[in-house]
Amino acid sequence: MSIAENLTNLEKKIQAVCDRTGRSRSAITLISVSKVFPASCLIEAYQAGAREFGENYVQEFEGKWPEVNELPGSTFHLIGHLQSNKAKKAADLFHCIQTVDSVKLAQRLNEGPHPLDIFLEVKLSEEGSKFGAAPEELAQLIDGVRKCGNLRLRGLMTMPPWSEDPEVARPYFRRLRELADQHGLKELSMGMSHDFEVAIEEGSTMIRVGTAIFGKRVKRTAL
Numbered sequence: 765m766s767i768a769e770n771l772t773n774l775e776k777k778i779q780a781v782c783d784r785t786g787r788s789r790s791a792i793t794l795i796s797v798s799k800v801f802p803a804s805c806l807i808e809a810y811q812a813g814a815r816e817f818g819e820n821y822v823q824e825f826e827g828k829w830p831e832v833n834e835l836p837g838s839t840f841h842l843i844g845h846l847q848s849n850k851a852k853k854a855a856d857l858f859h860c861i862q863t864v865d866s867v868k869l870a871q872r873l874n875e876g877p878h879p880l881d882i883f884l885e886v887k888l889s890e891e892g893s894k895f896g897a898a899p900e901e902l903a904q905l906i907d908g909v910r911k912c913g914n915l916r917l918r919g920l921m922t923m924p925p926w927s928e929d930p931e932v933a934r935p936y937f938r939r940l941r942e943l944a945d946q947h948g949l950k951e952l953s954m955g956m957s958h959d960f961e962v963a964i965e966e967g968s969t970m971i972r973v974g975t976a977i978f979g980k981r982v983k984r985t986a987l
């Protein structure tokens with residue numbers, strides 16, 4: 765199936781969960797996760813209506829950037845782990861960094877050339893993402909980020925342990941929502957190809973979908 769057909773099918777599923785849960789479709793942003801796929805695939809998705817893209821690796825996206833950065837109205841999110849030494853480059857290339865997990869990293873991003881949207885990545889389990897701040901560290905992290913005038917804190921992001929059964933992710937999504945409520949944050953970046961429906965049920969405002977749009981990824985060769 766083509767990228768356009770995949771997007772149409774996905775859109776139907778998103779709409780169906782919205783109908784079922786009484787949520788507004790406009791309250792959920794779809795991020796098309798294009799890691800490993802070439803710029804031509806992003807352009808194909810763009811032509812089919814996609815506007816927000818997620819990439820995992822700064823260097824990989826730097827290679828695609830000349831071909832995609834001028835697509836009108838497009839927004840690029842870094843959703844992979846960011847090392848401090850690549851923060852300057854990332855702040856240059858992306859509009860939104862979803863994996864901020866330390867004040868030090870926030871301060872580096874704050875020195876970038878333009879204002880940045882950010883999410884704080886939260887680690888909710890040992891088996892999920894290796895990265896992210898612990899829930900107990902959030903208050904301090906939020907304080908630090910709020911002192912960075914170039915950064916706009918939008919919400920929290922998480923990556924639950926992988927399981928074929930999307931229900932396994934539900935308690936993690938619920939926990940992220942509780943943490944966001946506790947800290948007065950509005951947005952929740954959670955849900956991927958296999959569990960976005962559960963994530964929307966649990967209040968996700970931003971789903972990050974790769975495989976269901978671009979197809980299966982073959983293992984990436986080292987950069």
Ligand SMILES: *Cc1c(COP(=O)(O)O)cnc(C)c1O
Pocket residue numbers: 797799820843844923955956957958972973974975976
């Ligand atoms: C790759 C990736 C996704 C998309 O995963 P799919 O299962 O292909 O939809 C979402 N979020 C993060 C952080 C990723 O690395």
